[in-house]
Amino acid sequence: MGMNKPVIAVVGAGRMGIGIAHVFAYAGHKVELIDSKERSKTETERVLKEAAGQMENNLYFLASLELFDPSLAEKILGQIDYHSLDEMEAVLPRADVVFEAAPEILEVKKDTFDRIGASARDDAWIASTTSTFMVDTLASFLDKPKRFVNTHWLNPAYLIPLVEVSPGAQTASGVLAGMMELLSGVGKVPVQCAASPGFIVPRIQALAMNEAARLVQEGVATPEAIDTASRVGFGLRFAVLGLLEFIDWGGGDILYYADRYLEQELSTDRYAPPDIISENMTNGRTGMKSGKGFYDFSGRDVTAYQRETMRKFVDLLQHLGYWSPPGEPSLRGISPSLHK
Incomplete structure (x- = not known):
């Protein structure tokens, strides 16, 4: 993926998506946070404003514990751009890695992956943050399942170090190794596990x-x-x-x-x-x-x-x-x- 830090897209602006965006922005990555739901313009603006507010609250909370210099918070927050679902097709081609964090409903997941698969670059890695569905079930929604892997983060994602990484039957070895390295590079502790209900x-x-x-x-x-x-x-x-x-x-x-x-x-x-x-x-x-x-x-x-x-x-x-x-x-x- 080159020498520069990969650009990260997170599809889903709920608690998990916010936490993952926080982690990568904190580590110096450019992050595109995309709402995964169809909403009115007013409702979308409200949701994304709340996401930005939550991100800011989390950062200043950590700064208040003297974990980093508060003057860096604005720079970290500036690493994140916020987008509506309608902007996904324009935004995803910028991303090297896409994390799906949509609601745990299979039909919603399928619709989300249809859009991700149609918009993401062919060389982009794609990961789900699901806590429910098997990796091969979700991989089947993509025409290139070799670039897909499950990454099960634990809430709150910006604090808990562990990420359970579950490769599918067709996941390329380079994608698995690269994802483990990417997660380690942002301070997480990835562990590999087989596709199994409930992970570890x-x-x-x-x-x-x-x-x-x-x-x-x-x-x-x-x-x-x-x-x-x-x-x-x-x-x-x-x-x-x-x-x-x-x-x-x-x-x-x-x-x-x-x-x-x-x-x-x-x-x-x-x-x-x-x-x-x-x-x-x-x-x-x-x-x-x-x-x-x-x-x-x-x-x-x-x-x-x-x-x-x-x-x-x-x-x-x-x-x-x-x-x-x-x-x-x-x-x-x-x-x-x-x-x-």
Whole structure:
């Protein structure tokens, strides 16, 4: 795509489209933000004005946290031009990469891709930000599916680093590699995943959120207690260790027996260990203590790895106020009634 920063078009001026436009403008790219809906001129002007206002609010919020010099905000905002749907055909030929961020309705997606396919340059990469539809379903709406890939951003897109990238059966290897590089270059952390409903994060978080709701339903604890437990006991650990890394750290056998206990005591197969956990048990791949699990620890300095991981965890505890010098209570640990 040449030495200059690629020009980015974002089709869809909702929350996701605004977030993606923010990311690329912040990184110095020229961005064309295009409304994806047919509207009256007055309504289009209102929507685009609101999008510009939201972009400005987000930038000045970040500047207020001293993350960058506020004097740069106007320059960043100046990287973005706003367009109605009627202007798409004139604007898209300027773009090297097009991100579709239209509503999650298949008919709407098809109409949007028909227009994108007819207007974008033949060498432009095209990506959907869908959280619902499979990559090959959407790729079929284009006459050149090799240039298409799904990029699932997480809200708020301008803050969350992760982008789940799902190539289709016909996605060109250069397009996939280039998209991963492009996303990394604007500060994102792209991960590749196969075309599968829910990608990675939505599948994991749907199970966790449903289980939290069941705890309320069953009267196990209050919503406040459950949320405190999920933030302080669950979230803190998994900010430092990945889920599979955590299994290896504690031992796959521990998870296996915990699964079997919960399956029996709660009388539900939703806790039944998946086959891969049982197979790892059978093959002695129980994690760090056996040298292999989901990861291979052989030839690795495990002591240094453990120390570095724990250091990150303690740094996080300190930053969030959960760690104090000897003899001093942590304010985070004091009940609200004692603050008075």
